[in-house]
Amino acid sequence: MSPRPIAYRALAAELRDALQQGKYRQGEQIPTEAELSESFGVSRQTVRRALQDLVAEGLVFRVPGRGSFAALPARSGQYLRSVGSVDDLLAMSLDTVLEVMEPLTEQIDVDAAGRLGLASDEVMHAVIRRLHRDLPFAVTQLWLPPQIGRRAAESGALAKRGERTRETVISMIDSLGEHHVAGAQQSITAVTVPPQFEEPLGLAPGAPALRADRLYLDTTDTPVELATSHFHPARYSYRLQLRRSIDDAR
DSSP: OOOOOHHHHHHHHHHHHHHTTSSOOOOBBOOOHHHHHHHHHHHHHHHHHHHHHHTTTTSSSTTTTTTTEEEEEOTOOOEEOOOOSHHHHHGGGGGGGEEEEEEEEEEEEEHHHHHOOSSSEEEEEEEEEEEEEEEEEEEEEEEEHHHHHHHHHHHHHTSSTTOOESSHHHHHHHHHSOOOOEEEEEEEEEEEHHHHHHHHTTTOOOOOEEEEEEEEEETTTTTEEEEEEEEEEEEEEEOOOOHHHHHHOO
């Protein structure tokens, strides 16, 4: 079962869909915090947190004393996600779908096993695809330590080609492991889309793609997943919020 979505993420997902579908024209004021609180049955604090996410994603801008307004819409079919924590990655289960392209299988992979810090070269491998409104925006190769991968396979997760779910791999690992996923090491580069992912992503041969390489760690700093994702550049936008401590900078 997928984890119960936090209220502000569920509200942000509903508002995000409304904005991306053009319910509010550029510059048009969206409902006030009080109106959204009453309509969705949530607290003003929950509304405020949801709007903060939409501001960070560039979908909403706020005018002090006047309210919140629709900004420039994302490009048609684009999936926009502001990422600042592992929880933000878990939130992908709210508005995207995971599709299994290659089910979990055991294989020998020296490089992946080394990055996962395993004593042997055996890993569990799968390939998945993420879709937003039935359009593919990412293909991910993932490698799991054998003990986690086998438990996932035994539970029926990532076991059938073509299977679709809203669950994230991180939430699957959380439900199977002794410790929760607590962080990730990440690198992002611009690359040419690999030939095997051209058709699944709907990209022409030699087209550019965004590659994200993530090594997920649990609360004991033990690697629990290695994932390499290739993103369709016209259907995905990645944003990271950066903050500065003014007191430290003085």
